[in-house]
Amino acid sequence: MATTTPLRGTNTSARGLVRPTFKQPRKRLPYPLGLYQTAVGKKWVMGVTGIMIMGFVLVHMIGNLHMYEGPERFNEYGEALRDLGGHLIPRTYALWGMRFGLIAAFALHIHSAATLTIMNRQSRPYNYQSARSYSAANFASRSMRATGIIILLYIVFHLADLTWGWILGDDYIRGDVYNNVTRSLSNVPVAIIYIVANIAVAVHLYHGAWSMFQSLGWNNPKFNQARRAFASTIAGVILIGNLSFPIMNLAGVVSQDNREHPCHVHNGQETDICLGENN
Numbered sequence: 682m683a684t685t686t687p688l689r690g691t692n693t694s695a696r697g698l699v700r701p702t703f704k705q706p707r708k709r710l711p712y713p714l715g716l717y718q719t720a721v722g723k724k725w726v727m728g729v730t731g732i733m734i735m736g737f738v739l740v741h742m743i744g745n746l747h748m749y750e751g752p753e754r755f756n757e758y759g760e761a762l763r764d765l766g767g768h769l770i771p772r773t774y775a776l777w778g779m780r781f782g783l784i785a786a787f788a789l790h791i792h793s794a795a796t797l798t799i800m801n802r803q804s805r806p807y808n809y810q811s812a813r814s815y816s817a818a819n820f821a822s823r824s825m826r827a828t829g830i831i832i833l834l835y836i837v838f839h840l841a842d843l844t845w846g847w848i849l850g851d852d853y854i855r856g857d858v859y860n861n862v863t864r865s866l867s868n869v870p871v872a873i874i875y876i877v878a879n880i881a882v883a884v885h886l887y888h889g890a891w892s893m894f895q896s897l898g899w900n901n902p903k904f905n906q907a908r909r910a911f912a913s914t915i916a917g918v919i920l921i922g923n924l925s926f927p928i929m930n931l932a933g934v935v936s937q938d939n940r941e942h943p944c945h946v947h948n949g950q951e952t953d954i955c956l957g958e959n960n
Contacts, residue, residue: 720800723793728896730790731889737783738882739915742922745862748935752859759858787836794829821888828885835878842871863937866930875927883920887912 709715716722747758766775821828838848843861846853848871854860866872890912894900929935 717793720797723797723800724896726789727793727797728893730786730793731893731896733783733786734790735886735890735915738886738919742919745926746922748859748862748926749929755859755862756857759856791829791833794825798826819888821884822892824884825888828881831878831881832885835874835881838874838878860937862926863930863935866927867936869931872927872931876924879920879923882923883916886919887916890915 710718713722717726744758744762747755762776763773765779842848842865843858846855846861849861849864852860852864866875891908894904894908926935
């Protein structure tokens with residue numbers, strides 16, 4: 682009876698047969714953390730956090746449309762965000778709660794995507810023996826990692842620009858949303874960054890909106906056309922809205938010339954709202 686002798690330092694026998702490699706299973710965590718250790722759990726987390734992030738991006742874009750109503754309405758919108766919760770909770774607490782929730786959603790989304798990639802590679806330790814065909818995959822799906830990195834860098838830049846005021850420097854006025862946005866987006870290099878980044882956002886959202894139903898197990902060929910229409914619509918609406926902001930600022934449609942009153946005048950009365958005190 683023929684026998685096979687394993688080659689030293691490999692898991693391949695002398696006859697070229699690959700021997701299976703068994704890994705010690707990780708300790709299972711209690712529910713629901715144990716569910717997140719599985720591929721199904723990670724896909725659910727990525728799908729749910731994707732819905733949260735998509736909703737935020739859409740609402741954020743709609744809110745920024747107030748810029749076209751002029752500086753007073755745009756600054757009122759910014760003030761309303763800081764006053765969320767009314768008198769039930771201290772000022773800005775609700776806004777910061779939403780920010781921390783969004784940070785957690787981003788962290789879980791990134792972690793689930795990265796660990797799923799690692800799990801897929803571990804389940805297929807050897808490269809494909811023939812050239813891989815991408816006929817079934819579109820540009821959006823193949824570029825998810827690249828657009829994800831661009832979006833992560835864009836978030837940091839966006840915060841540094843309009844939340845922390847590092848880019849504008851002395852031109853940054855805390856609480857004067859209209860001033861900060863118009864001065865920032867009228868700068869050509871900055872506007873180009875926003876345009877490129879928002880194209881990456883739309884590409885990422887298109888595939889994310891398409892695939893999130895599959896991640897959540899809601900996958901049926903009967904609904905593929907509706908899924909594609911939904912992905913195209915939401916990505917297209919967000920793309921058009923977000924691209925309009927830097928383009929209209931560069932074109933001079935939105936600018937500091939639209940101000941009828943200085944920042945500290947609100948409804949014709951002297952106020953410190955626009956100057957951002959206690960923000």
